Amino acid sequence: MTIIAGSLVREYENLATIAASLLPKLKETLENLDIKFENKDSILKALDYVLPKQPFVPFISSAWESLFQKAIQLIIEDIPSIVEDFSRENMGCVRMLIEFLLESPVYSETMREIGRKIKIPEIGSILELNSGTGRGSLEVAKVTGRKVIGIEADEKNIEIAKDYMELEKVNNVVFIHGDPLRAGRYVSEPIFAILLTSPITWLYDIESLVSKAYSLLEYGGTLYGSYPLREKSDYPNLIEPILKLFGGVTPPDKTKIRWIIEREGFHKVSIQKAGPIYFFKASKI
Amino acid sequence: MKRVIHVYCPACKTQVPIEIDESILTSAKNSPIGMTGVVDIHRDHALVIYIDAQGHERGSRVYSLIAPLETGKSFTIPFKYMTSFKNIKAFKLILKDKDLVIEGYKERPNIMMKGVLNKVELEIAFSKLPSQIYEWFNMFLRSIDKSRDKIKIETLYKALQLIDSFCETEPSEKMENLLTLVLSSMKITYKVDERARKYYELVRPLLEKNYPWSNIKEIEDLQGKPLYEILRLKDPFALKESIEFLLALEKREVIHFEEIT
Numbered sequence: 001m002t003i004i005a006g007s008l009v010r011e012y013e014n015l016a017t018i019a020a021s022l023l024p025k026l027k028e029t030l031e032n033l034d035i036k037f038e039n040k041d042s043i044l045k046a047l048d049y050v051l052p053k054q055p056f057v058p059f060i061s062s063a064w065e066s067l068f069q070k071a072i073q074l075i076i077e078d079i080p081s082i083v084e085d086f087s088r089e090n091m092g093c094v095r096m097l098i099e100f101l102l103e104s105p106v107y108s109e110t111m112r113e114i115g116r117k118i119k120i121p122e123i124g125s126i127l128e129l130n131s132g133t134g135r136g137s138l139e140v141a142k143v144t145g146r147k148v149i150g151i152e153a154d155e156k157n158i159e160i161a162k163d164y165m166e167l168e169k170v171n172n173v174v175f176i177h178g179d180p181l182r183a184g185r186y187v188s189e190p191i192f193a194i195l196l197t198s199p200i201t202w203l204y205d206i207e208s209l210v211s212k213a214y215s216l217l218e219y220g221g222t223l224y225g226s227y228p229l230r231e232k233s234d235y236p237n238l239i240e241p242i243l244k245l246f247g248g249v250t251p252p253d254k255t256k257i258r259w260i261i262e263r264e265g266f267h268k269v270s271i272q273k274a275g276p277i278y279f280f281k282a283s284k285i
Numbered sequence: 286m287k288r289v290i291h292v293y294c295p296a297c298k299t300q301v302p303i304e305i306d307e308s309i310l311t312s313a314k315n316s317p318i319g320m321t322g323v324v325d326i327h328r329d330h331a332l333v334i335y336i337d338a339q340g341h342e343r344g345s346r347v348y349s350l351i352a353p354l355e356t357g358k359s360f361t362i363p364f365k366y367m368t369s370f371k372n373i374k375a376f377k378l379i380l381k382d383k384d385l386v387i388e389g390y391k392e393r394p395n396i397m398m399k400g401v402l403n404k405v406e407l408e409i410a411f412s413k414l415p416s417q418i419y420e421w422f423n424m425f426l427r428s429i430d431k432s433r434d435k436i437k438i439e440t441l442y443k444a445l446q447l448i449d450s451f452c453e454t455e456p457s458e459k460m461e462n463l464l465t466l467v468l469s470s471m472k473i474t475y476k477v478d479e480r481a482r483k484y485y486e487l488v489r490p491l492l493e494k495n496y497p498w499s500n501i502k503e504i505e506d507l508q509g510k511p512l513y514e515i516l517r518l519k520d521p522f523a524l525k526e527s528i529e530f531l532l533a534l535e536k537r538e539v540i541h542f543e544e545i546t
C-alpha cells in the first residue's frame with residue numbers, strides 16, 4: 001500500500017543522488033579533520049559502504065535542488081562546529097537547515113498527501129512529535145481542518161513555527177515546547193493520528209518514539225512516520241553518515257522496524273521506500 | 286491661543302519655528318520647575334527648547350539622539366508631531382524613578398486611559414475604544430516598564446506611531462517584544478554571526494518572501510550601529526516589518542542583540 005505518490009518518491013530519489021555525489025567530499029574532509037568525536041569512526045565505516053563507485057555530477061533540475069546541494073556542502077564545511085555545538089534542544093544556526101528541509105516543496109507536498117489520507121473521526125486531534133519549524137503540522141492542519149498539536153524540543157523552532165502560523169493565518173495548530181518523548185505531559189485530548197515524519201525524527205531512536213506514539217494514540221488511530229532505514233542490517237543507509245554528524249543513531253533495517261512496530265501492538269503496517277527514506281504507516285486496533 | 290517663536294538650532298545652524306500652544310503652557314504650569322521642554326526632532330539630534338508658563342523661551346539644548354534624557358524634566362512633543370496620529374489624541378508618560386514626564390497633545394481630552402506598572406505611569410486618550418485597545422495599552426505599558434532605562438523621546442514617538450497605526454487590529458503575541466525593541470532601539474545594537482550568515486542563504490528566499498521590504502544587506506551594513514538607524518526614516522508599516530525581520534533573524538541566530546554601553 002502506498003503512503004506517498006510515485007512522483008514524490010522520484011523527488012526523494014533525486015535528492016539522494018545529490019547527497020550521494022557529495023559523500024566523497026565528506027569522507028575526505030573527515031579524514032583530514034584533526035578533531036576527534038564520538039561518531040567519527042562509525043561515520044567513516046559507513047561511508048566505506050555507501051560511497052559511489054565513481055565520482056559523478058548530479059542532475060539539478062530546480063533552484064531548490066541547487067540549494068539542497070549547497071546545504072550538504074555547508075554541512076561538510078561546518079563539521080567542526082556541528083559536532084561541537086549541535087544539540088537537539090538547542091540547534092543554533094543549524095536550525096535554518098531544518099527549516100530549509102521542512103519548507104521544501106517536496107516535504108510540504110508529502111505532508112499534504114499524508115494529511116489527505118488521515119481518516120478523520122468525529123472527535124480528537126492530530127499530534128506531531130518533533131514538529132521543528134512547523135511545516136508538517138501546518139500543512140496537515142490546513143488539509144484536515146482539525147486541531148494539530150506540534151511538540152518540539154528546540155524552543156526557537158517553536159517561535160519560528162508560530163511566526164509561520166501567524167503569517168499564514170492558521171488557527172487550528174498549537175505548538176508546544178517540550179520533550180517529544182514526554183509528550184503525554186502536554187496532551188490531554190484524544191489523538192487519532194500521530195506524525196513522526198519530520199527529519200528531526202531521524203535523529204531519535206525510533207523504537208522509543210514508536211512506543212510513545214502507541215501510548216498516546218486512541219484505538220482506531222493511525223501512526224505515520226519516516227526514517228532512513230537500512231536495507232539490510234549490515235548495510236548503512238546513504239544518509240546515515242550525515243545524520244550521525246548530528247548525533248543520529250544507527251537505524252534498524254526494514255524487517256526490524258516492522259517487528260518493532262508490531263511488537264508495540266500496531267497492526268496493518270505498511271512501509272514504502274522513497275530514495276533513502278522509508279515512510280511507514282500503522283494502525284492501533 | 287497659539288503663537289510661534291523662532292529658535293536657533295546650533296547643530297543645524299538655522300532658525301527653527303516652534304509653535305507654542307495651550308498644551309505646552311499647561312505642561313509648564315504643572316511642572317515642578319515651571320518649565321517644559323519642547324522637543325523638535327532633527328535628523329541625528331533633537332533640539333529641546335525650554336518654555337515657561339508664560340510661553341517665553343528659557344533656553345535651549347541640542348541632544349544627541351543616544352544621550353540619556355535628563356532626569357527631573359518635563360518634555361512636550363509639539364502639536365505638529367501629534368497631528369499625524371489618527372487614533373491617539375494625547376498621551377502622558379511619567380517615569381517616576383527618573384522624575385521624568387513626556388507628554389503630547391493633539392487635543393485636550395476629557396478622559397484618558399491610565400495604567401500604572403512599577404515606576405511607570407501611562408495615560409493615553411484614544412479617539413476610539415475597540416475591545417483590543419486595552420490589550421494594546423497593557424502591552425505598551427509592559428514594554429515601557431521593560432525598557433524604561435533605554436527610552437528616548439524619539440523611540441517613544443516611534444512606538445506611539447506603531448500603536449496608532451495598528452491598534453485597530455488584534456495585537457499578536459510578539460507585539461510586546463516588538464514595542465520593547467523599538468523603545469530601546471537607541472541603546473541596542475546587533476552583530477551578524479558569520480557562521481549563521483552562511484546557513485541564512487538556505488532560508489533567504491523564504492524570509493525575503495515573508496518580509497518583502499527588508500533585506501540582509503541593509504542589516505549587515507548597519508551592524509554595530511544603534512537599531513534606531515534602521516528604523517529612523519521608516520513609516521509605521523515599514524518599521525513593523527523591519528523589526529519583525531530582525532526578530533526573525535534573531536530567532537535563527539543570524540544576529541545577536543547587544544546593549545550599547
